[in-house]
Amino acid sequence: MISQLFILSSKGDHLIYKDFRGEAGIDVVSVFYEKVTALPGDQPPVVMSHKDLHYVHIRQGGLYWVATTTQDSSPFTIIEFLNRLAALVKDYCGSLSEKSVQMNFALIYELLDEVVDYGYVQTTSSDVLKNFIQTEAVSSKPFSLFDLSNVGLFGAETQQSKVAPSSAATRPIQSSREQGGKSQIFVDVIERLSVVIGSNGVVMKADVEGEIRVKCYMPSCSEMRIGLNEEFSIGKSQLRGYGAAVRVDECSFHQAVRLDEFDNHRILRLCPSQGEQTVMQYQLSDDLPTPPPFRLFPTIERDNGGRLLIYLKLRCDLPPKSATINVSVSVPVPKGCVSFSQELSSPEQSCELKPQNRSVVWTVPRCTGGTQLSAVFKLEVPGLSSASMLEVGPVGLTFELPKVTATGLQIRFLRLSPVQPGPSQRWVRYVTHSDSYIVRI
Amino acid sequence: MEEEEEEEEEEEKRKCCGVLSVVIMPYLGSEDTVRELRRALTNPNVQSDLLRYRNTILKVIRAMSQGVDVSSLFSEMVKACATVDVVQKKLVYVFLCSYATLNPELSLLVINTLRKDCQDPNPMVRSLALRNMTNLRLPSLVEYVEQPLTAGLRDRAACVRRVAVLGWAKLYNLQTHSDIDAAVVNELYSLLRDTDPVVMVNCLRALDEILKEEGGVAINKPIAHHLLNRLKECDIWGQCEVLRILQRYRPQSEDELFDILSLLDASLVSPHPPVMAATLSLFLSLCPALPTVTLAALERVRAPLLATCGSASREMMFAAICHIQLLLRSLPGLMGAHYKRFFCGYAEPAYIKQRKMQVLMELVNDDNVAMILDELKGYCTDVNTDTSQAAISAIGRIGRSYSDRCLEILTGLLGLKQDHITSAVVQTMRDLVWVCPQCSDTVCLAVEGCEETLQDSQGRQALLWLLGVYGERVSSAPYTLEVFIDGVRSETSLGVKMELLTATVRVLLCRPAETQDMLGRLLHYCIEEETNMSVRDQALLYYRLLHCGIEETRKVLQGRRSDPSLGVLIGRPAEPVGQWACSFNTLAPLKQVAVETESTSRGSPEHVTFDRKPNTDLSDTLNCGQDETVHSGSDPDVLPPSPVVPLSLSLSPALSPAEFERLWLQRPHVLSEQDSVKTEEEEDYLCMEERVRCPEILHCSTQSLQAAMQLVNIQMLAFTLLFHTNRSRLGKYGLVSTKLTLHLQDVSPQYDCTGNHRRPRASSLLRLLLARSPATMSGALNPGSDTVHGHGRRLAEMSFTTA
Numbered sequence A: 001m002i003s004q005l006f007i008l009s010s011k012g013d014h015l016i017y018k019d020f021r022g023e024a025g026i027d028v029v030s031v032f033y034e035k036v037t038a039l040p041g042d043q044p045p046v047v048m049s050h051k052d053l054h055y056v057h058i059r060q061g062g063l064y065w066v067a068t069t070t071q072d073s074s075p076f077t078i079i080e081f082l083n084r085l086a087a088l089v090k091d092y093c094g095s096l097s098e099k100s101v102q103m104n105f106a107l108i109y110e111l112l113d114e115v116v117d118y119g120y121v122q123t124t125s126s127d128v129l130k131n132f133i134q135t136e137a138v139s140s141k142p143f144s145l146f147d148l149s150n151v152g153l154f155g156a157e158t159q160q161s162k163v164a165p166s167s168a169a170t171r172p173i174q175s176s177r178e179q180g181g182k183s184q185i186f187v188d189v190i191e192r193l194s195v196v197i198g199s200n201g202v203v204m205k206a207d208v209e210g211e212i213r214v215k216c217y218m219p220s221c222s223e224m225r226i227g228l229n230e231e232f233s234i235g236k237s238q239l240r241g242y243g244a245a246v247r248v249d250e251c252s253f254h255q256a257v258r259l260d261e262f263d264n265h266r267i268l269r270l271c272p273s274q275g276e277q278t279v280m281q282y283q284l285s286d287d288l289p290t291p292p293p294f295r296l297f298p299t300i301e302r303d304n305g306g307r308l309l310i311y312l313k314l315r316c317d318l319p320p321k322s323a324t325i326n327v328s329v330s331v332p333v334p335k336g337c338v339s340f341s342q343e344l345s346s347p348e349q350s351c352e353l354k355p356q357n358r359s360v361v362w363t364v365p366r367c368t369g370g371t372q373l374s375a376v377f378k379l380e381v382p383g384l385s386s387a388s389m390l391e392v393g394p395v396g397l398t399f400e401l402p403k404v405t406a407t408g409l410q411i412r413f414l415r416l417s418p419v420q421p422g423p424s425q426r427w428v429r430y431v432t433h434s435d436s437y438i439v440r441i
Numbered sequence B: 001m002e003e004e005e006e007e008e009e010e011e012e013k014r015k016c017c018g019v020l021s022v023v024i025m026p027y028l029g030s031e032d033t034v035r036e037l038r039r040a041l042t043n044p045n046v047q048s049d050l051l052r053y054r055n056t057i058l059k060v061i062r063a064m065s066q067g068v069d070v071s072s073l074f075s076e077m078v079k080a081c082a083t084v085d086v087v088q089k090k091l092v093y094v095f096l097c098s099y100a101t102l103n104p105e106l107s108l109l110v111i112n113t114l115r116k117d118c119q120d121p122n123p124m125v126r127s128l129a130l131r132n133m134t135n136l137r138l139p140s141l142v143e144y145v146e147q148p149l150t151a152g153l154r155d156r157a158a159c160v161r162r163v164a165v166l167g168w169a170k171l172y173n174l175q176t177h178s179d180i181d182a183a184v185v186n187e188l189y190s191l192l193r194d195t196d197p198v199v200m201v202n203c204l205r206a207l208d209e210i211l212k213e214e215g216g217v218a219i220n221k222p223i224a225h226h227l228l229n230r231l232k233e234c235d236i237w238g239q240c241e242v243l244r245i246l247q248r249y250r251p252q253s254e255d256e257l258f259d260i261l262s263l264l265d266a267s268l269v270s271p272h273p274p275v276m277a278a279t280l281s282l283f284l285s286l287c288p289a290l291p292t293v294t295l296a297a298l299e300r301v302r303a304p305l306l307a308t309c310g311s312a313s314r315e316m317m318f319a320a321i322c323h324i325q326l327l328l329r330s331l332p333g334l335m336g337a338h339y340k341r342f343f344c345g346y347a348e349p350a351y352i353k354q355r356k357m358q359v360l361m362e363l364v365n366d367d368n369v370a371m372i373l374d375e376l377k378g379y380c381t382d383v384n385t386d387t388s389q390a391a392i393s394a395i396g397r398i399g400r401s402y403s404d405r406c407l408e409i410l411t412g413l414l415g416l417k418q419d420h421i422t423s424a425v426v427q428t429m430r431d432l433v434w435v436c437p438q439c440s441d442t443v444c445l446a447v448e449g450c451e452e453t454l455q456d457s458q459g460r461q462a463l464l465w466l467l468g469v470y471g472e473r474v475s476s477a478p479y480t481l482e483v484f485i486d487g488v489r490s491e492t493s494l495g496v497k498m499e500l501l502t503a504t505v506r507v508l509l510c511r512p513a514e515t516q517d518m519l520g521r522l523l524h525y526c527i528e529e530e531t532n533m534s535v536r537d538q539a540l541l542y543y544r545l546l547h548c549g550i551e552e553t554r555k556v557l558q559g560r561r562s563d564p565s566l567g568v569l570i571g572r573p574a575e576p577v578g579q580w581a582c583s584f585n586t587l588a589p590l591k592q593v594a595v596e597t598e599s600t601s602r603g604s605p606e607h608v609t610f611d612r613k614p615n616t617d618l619s620d621t622l623n624c625g626q627d628e629t630v631h632s633g634s635d636p637d638v639l640p641p642s643p644v645v646p647l648s649l650s651l652s653p654a655l656s657p658a659e660f661e662r663l664w665l666q667r668p669h670v671l672s673e674q675d676s677v678k679t680e681e682e683e684d685y686l687c688m689e690e691r692v693r694c695p696e697i698l699h700c701s702t703q704s705l706q707a708a709m710q711l712v713n714i715q716m717l718a719f720t721l722l723f724h725t726n727r728s729r730l731g732k733y734g735l736v737s738t739k740l741t742l743h744l745q746d747v748s749p750q751y752d753c754t755g756n757h758r759r760p761r762a763s764s765l766l767r768l769l770l771a772r773s774p775a776t777m778s779g780a781l782n783p784g785s786d787t788v789h790g791h792g793r794r795l796a797e798m799s800f801t802t803a
Helices: A028-038 A074-095 A100-101 A105-115 A175-179 B001-020 B032-040 B043-046 B050-065 B071-081 B087-103 B102-117 B123-135 B138-155 B159-175 B180-191 B197-210 B223-233 B238-245 B254-268 B271-286 B292-309 B312-328 B337-341 B349-362 B367-381 B385-398 B402-413 B419-435 B437-446 B457-469 B477-486 B494-510 B511-531 B533-547 B550-557 B564-568 B595-599 B628-632 B655-666 B666-673 B675-679 B700-713 B756-772 B774-781 B786-802
Strands: A002-009 A014-019 A047-050 A053-060 A063-069 A183-197 A203-216 A224-228 A232-234 A246-248 A250-251 A269-271 A277-286 A293-304 A307-316 A323-332 A340-343 A348-353 A359-368 A372-380 A394-402 A411-417 A424-439 B683-693 B723-724 B733-743
Touching: A002 A028, A002 A074, A002 B700, A014 A100, A014 A105, A014 B050, A028 A047, A028 A053, A028 A063, A053 A074, A053 B312, A063 A074, A074 A100, A074 A105, A074 A277, A074 B238, A074 B271, A074 B312, A100 A105, A100 A340, A175 B312, A183 A411, A203 A224, A203 B337, A246 A277, A246 B032, A250 B292, A277 B292, A293 A323, A293 A372, A293 A424, A307 A323, A307 A359, A340 A348, A340 A359, A359 A372, A411 A424, B032 B043, B032 B050, B032 B071, B043 B050, B050 B071, B050 B087, B071 B087, B071 B102, B071 B655, B087 B102, B087 B123, B102 B123, B102 B138, B123 B138, B123 B159, B138 B159, B138 B180, B159 B180, B159 B197, B197 B223, B197 B238, B223 B238, B223 B254, B238 B254, B238 B271, B254 B271, B254 B292, B271 B312, B292 B312, B292 B337, B312 B349, B337 B349, B337 B367, B349 B385, B367 B385, B367 B402, B385 B402, B385 B419, B385 B700, B402 B419, B402 B437, B419 B437, B419 B457, B457 B477, B457 B494, B477 B494, B477 B511, B494 B511, B494 B533, B494 B550, B511 B533, B533 B550
Parallel strands: A183 A424, A232 A246
Antiparallel strands: A002 A014, A002 A063, A047 A053, A053 A063, A183 A203, A203 A277, A224 A269, A224 A411, A250 A277, A293 A307, A307 A372, A323 A359, A323 A394, A340 A372, A348 A359, A394 A424, B683 B733, B723 B733
16 A cells, blocks of 8 residues: 655655655655665665655666555565556656656656555556556657658668667657557567676676566557577476577566467467566576676786786677677776776777776777777775785676577567558567676686 | 846746746746746636646646645636546646645535536546545545445446545545445445456455454455455456455365465466565465465475566565565575575665675575675675675674684785774674684784774774783783873773773783783873763772772673673574564565674674664564563552563663662562572672563564574573463463573673662672673763763772672
């Protein structure tokens, strides 16, 4: 049961406030923000309480989504609801930001009114909601010449028009109705990689959390069939000899997914509702089919001038035709480090000392498989001792692997039935993020 | 000048209002904003243009959500309500519902429009009207609302029925004093069979609120089976609600129970965490008497819980980790093989990292200890100081079972020479030594030279304690103390000064030649110049003690250095599931303060004197406070009957010295029985027979009682619980007679003695206390106020006049 619900910007501006039960006043909002700002550290605890009132909040899109409730309510339910609400707002407004919430507040009030009554969640299904929601989203996207670049001369098809622009999936779901917008469907396979590599180069932990997300802009779509790799297997026992078996440990499906063809043909059948939904989630621990995408070979030395020298050699172990983007390597450095100089292997890379994080961050915009990059950092640390070397702790990497899945999961086909009248577009995208990629030194 | 500015501002605002834009109105000058809006709302040109009218209303709502008081526009908005435009209607309702309570008279005008809308052929309009009619929250409107609500229950559109059902709950809460209309309740019960699952779930919710005083909605066998059969039709929110309500149902036979359980099995491994948690909660409440079934359910829930731990939503992940901690209390081995799942991510927030470390600490076994320590070592240099200190104390905690490896890491960390790390390491070492005396050699070597990097008072206190206790083994001890003594004038921390006094006197006992001179200086300073009375009192105490001779001092000050018996007791016994089942799937587990990181320091005698953190982790285990123990001698009728069901120990009972003295005098007979025991000065324990009054309904087992007592250093050698149900006199409350053997480490101040006529005992008790922890005692007796201070001094003086 939710007593009140409000959305705050990171600066504490009231964006949305709705009182469902009239049990407490509006001052709870300022109490919450005071509590948040009074705490040091990066994020306040999820549950906080003030007198009899309990605040549960999540952070999404840089905003605080807060519900007040009673002690005995289920944290799972409330957190899930807030997440779902954020997803709904994202679906309806196109994107999730302070600006989009501010511009679409009428729409959000309308949504809230239908979603929650007297503090009880009524429905969060976009199939049901689309009958009730009348307000149209105000899109915050400014006009950009960039969008025109996809249109060929005299409307001719260009090479680019076969690739969906990255912004295609961030538009409100309802605009399609009036604008006669394209009926599109996006299927994303998103994997999060969390890896720990020991100082001796041994992979100590390698976990993948993956999900298949469907974002549907079709007003009416009766059935969709998603074909996965045929050799896809679940659990350890089913591992079949050789071949490119794709294996996961655990797998769970959205309740709307019908699995009658899954056992034999690895086909998921579902009727997607408008908006975004997670169709399938899976995990794999400790048994990646491919070596982890990056290896790091660090060397740390002290030179005669009392400086600390860090040599880093970063090897990308992907197949040559794939590449990683937005690679960022964060190396913790000793506390007193005042300045540093660097030698990087190409001019597009950059490097920065972040004193508040006590780290040197090396960013590489793009790195193709099979290549090796190197960097040398010379750090000026006053009062450098041999113990300071210990402070050069585990290196963290963040990166993005487009068009690659760590488990090897692929979507064979995507069929809509009955065949849609008019033009419809189907997109399949793969991406692997580094959730946490740590290399110990 | 200012006027000009204001004019400019207004000019600008006028421009803004003219344009249909999303410019945010400034907070200042809200009156102008309201005036401007009113002008627009009453403008007939605007009213005739649907789009402009709607946009003006939009601006009103925007101003409202930004905190501008627009309540004065109420009557204009009421007029705007009568429109065919549904979007406009919805916007106006948002406004009306927020301000209706301020304008009850004007709200009457709305009710007509609303009632008319309830007849509308469009079900959406009907449900909208009905919902907002009940959301106005005006008791004066109840009579107008009842009729449309009754009609709404029989509406052919499900969306109207959903609203009408909840409407009755709202109506009832608006006028709780009124009688419940039995016809409505019956109608709601019959609507449980409605075809729409949301209507069914809403009926449960509404009945639960309306029948709150009778214990909520009644679930009998047909209803329970009906709900179970329709569970699959509901969405996850409905499922959670049904599962929650079903906790009230008790199956009549074992067969029925197992039928229900097998029906629910699929929900137990649901990919939706709320459903999974609600199902497990139901399992736990259905079969408390079937431990094997419960265990099987917990095993089964492991996979979905672990999956939730890897959720993309940090908050969800946090909730899952907190609940895993609960499970581990009963099944320590449940996650042993999956320890890697609890390795901290690179960019995770500190609060998740700390919880994960607490879990890792629990999961340590012979196979994974190397991996876990390796991982924890990496966190010690984390840029967040809280995280790094939590990691260090986690290592110390593991050190109780694997001391060599952990000490190696801890000693290595000292080399970093960073103040927060060194401080945490020294504190951790002190706690470790208290439990594992075999570590003392390594620790004595390691602490040499630490004082240079230590900055905070907690760390320095820990160092001083170690120096005092192991003065003869740390070669540099006197010289380190000298540095402290030379700087005592600029020392700000009370705790450090008192610890310094104790440590110096202790070192004097083993190395008199090196220490004598500096102790003289320290005592001189503390007695002559120190302004804080607690420090001065303690110095005086030691001064007089030394006058009594070195042997006497030794007796008082050289207490035990360690308490290995605590080490034996580390492995907490696995709790019964019933212990935490009631808090599963509530907010409580998410709120608990870090249990383990705090209790790591509990083993040490002199820790937590001045800033004892509120130790809330105990609150749901035990509740018979020490103050109650003290009160027990007094007339039971004086005490208000405290119907607190979960027992909890209060660690810092508020008891004024005067009150304490009065109570003490009232109970001489209790103590006289133990005379023989306490006059023996070598005796480490104090035996007391206590009569603790606590509620008869004492769910918690002796085991958990014992565990909770342990946490505050009360160890029980013999523990008997006798329930005398003395109904005639105490009514609901039983008399529990416990024989506690109190270990006088931490609890001392509450159990010490005043009262002149019992002087011999008082002195021996005091001596015992002093031997344990002088700082604790006088610190607790002297929280700063003058009266309390006098109390402490009297004690100190008394002990020497009698000695």
